Amino acid sequence: MHSPATPSGLIGVFDSGVGGLSVLRALRARLPGTPLLYLADSGYAPYGDRTVEDVTQRSARVIEHLLQQGACMVVIACNTATTLAIGDLRARWPQVPIVGVEPGVKPAVLRTRNRRIGVLATRRTIASERLQRLLQDHAAACEVTLQACPGLVDAIESGMLDDEGMFGLLGEFCAPLQAAQVDTVVLGCTHYPFVADLIRRWMGPDVQLVDTADAVAERTAAVWQGLATAPSGPVSTRLQTTGEPVLLSRLAARWLGIEQPAERVCL
Numbered sequence: 001m002h003s004p005a006t007p008s009g010l011i012g013v014f015d016s017g018v019g020g021l022s023v024l025r026a027l028r029a030r031l032p033g034t035p036l037l038y039l040a041d042s043g044y045a046p047y048g049d050r051t052v053e054d055v056t057q058r059s060a061r062v063i064e065h066l067l068q069q070g071a072c073m074v075v076i077a078c079n080t081a082t083t084l085a086i087g088d089l090r091a092r093w094p095q096v097p098i099v100g101v102e103p104g105v106k107p108a109v110l111r112t113r114n115r116r117i118g119v120l121a122t123r124r125t126i127a128s129e130r131l132q133r134l135l136q137d138h139a140a141a142c143e144v145t146l147q148a149c150p151g152l153v154d155a156i157e158s159g160m161l162d163d164e165g166m167f168g169l170l171g172e173f174c175a176p177l178q179a180a181q182v183d184t185v186v187l188g189c190t191h192y193p194f195v196a197d198l199i200r201r202w203m204g205p206d207v208q209l210v211d212t213a214d215a216v217a218e219r220t221a222a223v224w225q226g227l228a229t230a231p232s233g234p235v236s237t238r239l240q241t242t243g244e245p246v247l248l249s250r251l252a253a254r255w256l257g258i259e260q261p262a263e264r265v266c267l
């Protein structure tokens with residue numbers, strides 16, 4: 001276990017892969033000039049097909065690494081790791097603020113007009129007790145269609161974003177939501193905002209998509225401002241991956257305008 005880092009450190013952010021870049025984008029917009037270290041655990045993606053123990057152990061290994069690199073707070077930019085492991089991770093590092101991301105059920109309930117909501121997420125998130133609790137607490141008055149999307153994280157990790165194959169794959173997952181006539185779709189995995197345009201093509205322009213990246217950035221900013229003093233070193237966003245640095249660098253340049261290449265790390 002590590003001692004708490006000093007408040008002049010950085011914010012460590014991680015996901016099973018490139019998906020958490022959607023959260024990183026919101027963090028950079030909400031906290032400009034704040035040092036951020038993003039770790040894509042692409043070598044171990046997808047988390048959504050792993051056991052709870054695997055995801056917990058893997059997330060712990062990644063957090064250990066982020067703390068060694070100077071993180072004084074951690075953002076789990078992954079619904080699956082949050083859903084399965086955040087309780088254990090907070091118990092292991094009680095002195096480190098850990099912010100997670102969960103499917104945006106509550107905002108979806110506020111936005112739906114016909115009380116029909118769809119949730120797209122990984123198999124693990126869809127099957128989790130935590131999601132069941134969120135639904136019971138906030139969506140009891142709505143008809144909710146849950147749809148797991150096996151293979152979607154892999155397809156995004158492989159970089160086939162603009163492919164017609166990706167559009168076809170999304171059609172399978174959107175069909176039950178169309179049949180249920182949902183007017184609001186929760187993007188319950190941080191990878192999915194990067195295929196939001198294709199989901200919109202299937203669902204039509206009147207269906208609203210809910211992504212919680214801005215809410216997570218807001219929460220992170222509130223915690224960080226309670227912790228932080230001005231950063232001392234050069235301020236930048238660093239990118240690391242346990243997978244292929246070329247993919248992370250390419251997507252970070254395309255989506256976030258980050259030109260600095262990603263480094264490969266072995267954990």
Ligand code: DGL
Nearest residue numbers: 016046047048079080190
């Ligand atoms: N971005 C992760 C999430 O939000 C994907 C999990 C996975 O690797 O299956 O759940």
